[in-house]
Amino acid sequence: AQSVTQxxxxxxxxxxxxxxxxxxYSYGATPYxxxxxxxxxxxxxxxxxxxxxxxxxxxxxxxxxxFKRSQSSFNLRKPSVHWSDAAEYxxxxxxxxxxxxxxxxxxxxxxxxx
Amino acid sequence: xxxxxxxxKHLITATGQRVTLRCSPRSGDLSVYWYQQSLDQGLxxxxxxxxxxxxxxxxxxxxxxxxxxxxxHSELNLSSLELGDSALYFCASSIRGVDEQFFGPGTRLTVL
Numbered sequence: 410a411q412s413v414t415q416x417x418x419x420x421x422x423x424x425x426x427x428x429x430x431x432x433x434y435s436y437g438a439t440p441y442x443x444x445x446x447x448x449x450x451x452x453x454x455x456x457x458x459x460x461x462x463x464x465x466x467x468x469x470x471x472x473x474x475x476f477k478r479s480q481s482s483f484n485l486r487k488p489s490v491h492w493s494d495a496a497e498y499x500x501x502x503x504x505x506x507x508x509x510x511x512x513x514x515x516x517x518x519x520x521x522x523x
Numbered sequence: 524x525x526x527x528x529x530x531x532k533h534l535i536t537a538t539g540q541r542v543t544l545r546c547s548p549r550s551g552d553l554s555v556y557w558y559q560q561s562l563d564q565g566l567x568x569x570x571x572x573x574x575x576x577x578x579x580x581x582x583x584x585x586x587x588x589x590x591x592x593x594x595x596h597s598e599l600n601l602s603s604l605e606l607g608d609s610a611l612y613f614c615a616s617s618i619r620g621v622d623e624q625f626f627g628p629g630t631r632l633t634v635l
Binding site for chain 2 (some may be wrong): 512
């Protein structure tokens with residue numbers, strides 16, 4: 410069965426500092442991987458996705474993620490965090506083998522201190 | 524704005540009642556998904572429809588049902604509501620079955 414682990418429930422970084430949010434997945438076949446962001450009271454916005462090809466993917470708002478099959482990881486990174494990045498971030502895995510439903514991690518709440 | 528709309532935005536009701544949540548997918552999207560977000564369970568997949576037909580089912584309770592209409596909008600029906608059904612219900616849509624999913628703003632259901 411699919412599963413996603415986001416080991417950090419909360420992360421606090423200073424504005425301008427770099428960010429890395431961790432995501433590990435368990436999946437029986439080639440995964441489709443996603444990062445979504447949710448601001449308070451809002452829906453989920455897709456930041457980036459990985460289906461195949463280049464393992465380093467670029468997303469919106471200056472985010473990138475790297476797929477590492479050997480580590481079953483899909484960590485999200487940003488070189489310089491802005492106060493507006495404070496939100497909750499969700500990693501998700503999906504794919505054809507499981508009817509394309511998304512399985513989400515528990516989320517990581519990012520706090521940005523000025 | 525993802526292009527997915529959900530109504531109502533908020534819903535407050537009592538235990539034992541029945542409610543209907545509505546979702547309109549992005550123009551051109553054939554697949555609709557329903558998810559439930561709660562504090563204890565996180566984001567959980569409920570059910571998927573593709574072009575009017577049920578495609579996949581998650582941990583959806585028997586008290587819950589959904590359908591997708593010919594115009595591709597979808598409704599999620601929740602009946603015999605319990606306090607534990609209080610949650611944020613999201614609808615998402617995608618072009619086909621294997622694509623990125625775009626989420627609506629959600630319906631916050633409060634059962635008193």
